[in-house]
Amino acid sequence: MDRDWELLAICRHEDPDIWFSKRTCTLAKKICLNQCPVREECLEATLLREQGLARTDRAGIAAGLTGAQRAAIAKDRGEKPKLPVGSRGPGRPLARCGTRSAYQRHMRLGEPVDDACRAANAAASKDYATTGTTVGR
Numbered sequence: 001m002d003r004d005w006e007l008l009a010i011c012r013h014e015d016p017d018i019w020f021s022k023r024t025c026t027l028a029k030k031i032c033l034n035q036c037p038v039r040e041e042c043l044e045a046t047l048l049r050e051q052g053l054a055r056t057d058r059a060g061i062a063a064g065l066t067g068a069q070r071a072a073i074a075k076d077r078g079e080k081p082k083l084p085v086g087s088r089g090p091g092r093p094l095a096r097c098g099t100r101s102a103y104q105r106h107m108r109l110g111e112p113v114d115d116a117c118r119a120a121n122a123a124a125s126k127d128y129a130t131t132g133t134t135v136g137r
């Protein structure tokens with residue numbers, strides 16, 4: 001996305017804390033809604049950046065909206081909310097046991113390896129030996 005609009009963002013010239021403090025959130029909303037010429041662009045960029053985040057992980061005011069309001073819009077658009085960051089860690093969801101990814105995770109974290117994961121890894125290695133790839137595993 002073209003980011004030239006950011007140069008026109010009113011908040012660039014203000015104290016960023018205004019957008020992140022409960023005490024000043026009403027002021028922040030007013031600035032966004034009444035003064036900022038790029039609110040639409042800001043909203044789309046923010047929703048994109050926050051894609052998949054839980055309501056509680058959408059911090060501060062953006063485009064005149066609270067995190068809860070942005071989460072509601074995302075939900076209306078059919079986005080699936082994930083668990084809050086911290087309850088699962090950032091990034092992709094964990095691979096389930098019985099896959100090579102889970103096996104590799106166990107090894108990486110020094111976890112005990114269960115039979116399902118050991119079998120999945122053995123099968124993938126055997127595949128690799130015969131086909132030169134594990135794609136499809």
Ligand code: SF4
Pocket residue numbers: 009010011012031032033036037038039042043061062063064
């Ligand atoms: S609408 Fe977005 S870019 Fe404009 S002032 Fe508010 S937070 Fe900043």
Ligand SMILES: [Zn+2]
Pocket residue numbers: 096097098102103106113114116117
């Ligand atoms: Zn496992």
